[in-house]
Amino acid sequence: MENIRCLLFDWGDTLMLDDPADEREMYTWETITPMDGVAELMPRLAQQFMCAVVSNASASNAETMKLAFERVGLAQYFDAFMTSKELGARKPQAEFFARALERLGVDAGDAVMVGNDYEKDIVSAKAVGLRTVLIAAAQGDYPCADYVVSAFGELEFLLIQ
Numbered sequence: 145m146e147n148i149r150c151l152l153f154d155w156g157d158t159l160m161l162d163d164p165a166d167e168r169e170m171y172t173w174e175t176i177t178p179m180d181g182v183a184e185l186m187p188r189l190a191q192q193f194m195c196a197v198v199s200n201a202s203a204s205n206a207e208t209m210k211l212a213f214e215r216v217g218l219a220q221y222f223d224a225f226m227t228s229k230e231l232g233a234r235k236p237q238a239e240f241f242a243r244a245l246e247r248l249g250v251d252a253g254d255a256v257m258v259g260n261d262y263e264k265d266i267v268s269a270k271a272v273g274l275r276t277v278l279i280a281a282a283q284g285d286y287p288c289a290d291y292v293v294s295a296f297g298e299l300e301f302l303l304i305q
Contacts, residue, residue, distance in 0.1 A: 145275060145302060150250040151189060154259035155199035155209065158279060158296070160216075169204045171211035178216055181297030188304055190221035198244045200235050200264070201227045224248060236268035245272070258299065262286055277302060
């Protein structure tokens with residue numbers, strides 16, 4: 145992909161394993177688990193791109209979300225943490241992505257949204273002009289996704305030049 149300045153990442157099940165049964169803020173969990181490939185690839189992605197976490201996190205806000213990343217040694221790879229609380233909109237609303245881009249000072253054409261939920265992360269991001277990468281556990285038809293990968297580590301081949 146060319147002319148990319150910024151990567152937006154979903155949080156749950158894209159960057160870190162989510163446990164929907166645990167309604168507490170993730171930074172308080174006994175164990176926080178990055179998804180396979182995240183710890184290995186994020187240092188390289190952060191060298192080349194502005195990276196931000198954008199999430200609908202219901203229990204956390206940007207500050208407490210960052211605390212979870214600090215616990216696993218990944219916070220330094222992200223320039224911004226944003227949740228629906230700070231943005232005043234929720235995925236899949238297009239305003240969610242438009243407000244995140246505005247806060248980052250990045251045009252949609254210069255950014256890529258990476259997520260694991262086709263409807264929430266990909267379809268609405270595409271509607272505001274973002275390029276998209278879906279991390280899909282199952283093969284399927286995902287016409288709005290620019291790229292579909294099966295694991296986070298595969299981003300290396302798409303993004304790092």
